[in-house]
Amino acid sequence: MTFPNTAVLYLRTYKKTPDKMKYVIITPGGTVQYDIPVMKMQKYSLNDIFEKCLLMLLPFYIFSHENCFPEYNSNVQKLEKLKAEYRFILERLDGLEQQGVIGAFDKRTIIELSGDVMKEIAQKYKNVQEGIGDMMGGALIETSARRIKNETKNETKRETALRLLKRGKLTIEEIAEDTGLKVEEVEQLAGLQTV
Numbered sequence: 613m614t615f616p617n618t619a620v621l622y623l624r625t626y627k628k629t630p631d632k633m634k635y636v637i638i639t640p641g642g643t644v645q646y647d648i649p650v651m652k653m654q655k656y657s658l659n660d661i662f663e664k665c666l667l668m669l670l671p672f673y674i675f676s677h678e679n680c681f682p683e684y685n686s687n688v689q690k691l692e693k694l695k696a697e698y699r700f701i702l703e704r705l706d707g708l709e710q711q712g713v714i715g716a717f718d719k720r721t722i723i724e725l726s727g728d729v730m731k732e733i734a735q736k737y738k739n740v741q742e743g744i745g746d747m748m749g750g751a752l753i754e755t756s757a758r759r760i761k762n763e764t765k766n767e768t769k770r771e772t773a774l775r776l777l778k779r780g781k782l783t784i785e786e787i788a789e790d791t792g793l794k795v796e797e798v799e800q801l802a803g804l805q806t807v
Contacts, residue, residue: 618648623675625652658697662704667714670701671725674744678733685737695743701726702748723748769793773801 620633629652636645653669654676661669677684677694684691705722708714727748734741769791776787777798784802788795 619651620648621651621653621669623653623672624678625654658700658704665713667705667708667718667722670705670722671729673701674726674730674733681734681737681740684743685739691739691743694740698726698744698748770797770801773798777802 618635622629630650632647632649634645635648636643653672656666656669656673656676658673661667661673680690680694684694702723705714705719709716709719727745730744730748731741734744770793773787773791773793776782776790782790784798785795787793788798791798793801
């Protein structure tokens with residue numbers, strides 16, 4: 613039996629937080645133990661998270677700033693630096709989505725979770741919560757707007773394909789090529805037209 617690589621993620625760490633923990637498996641034939649690394653969220657920079665593709669850590673990135681919340685809440689310039697980091701996160705997520713590395717659903721989930729974590733841990737810091745929370749909420753609206761735009765674009769392609777099918781002058785393959793739809797989609801539309 614092969615065990616997957618295991619690690620423990622600490623969102624908050626202190627001086628006494630260990631760098632590794634012991635994993636103990638007790639079986640009828642004896643005990644097996646080995647060390648597993650402790651991942652400390654506060655030690656991961658944004659570049660580390662993106663370079664290592666640890667995107668599931670993004671919602672918890674705010675924990676690395678938690679000790680500075682009082683300062684961010686009272687100092688507009690420092691809050692702007694934090695907001696710049698979150699703009700960078702949103703830009704990188706947009707880039708990854710455009711490259712096809714992540715889907716719209718993944719991006720939306722990361723943004724929603726980031727906003728939820730922010731609301732929870734920054735409850736006492738209104739300026740921090742509003743500054744980052746509004747930014748993340750705005751990104752969600754943008755994502756929804758993009759989804760609506762794409763749905764409208766796809767509907768227009770289908771309508772164009774139906775008009776071309778009714779004219780009967782092009783093959784299904786030509787209609788697919790001209791509209792950007794898949795051949796199967798055009799075939800399905802052709803089948804609906806004859807019903």
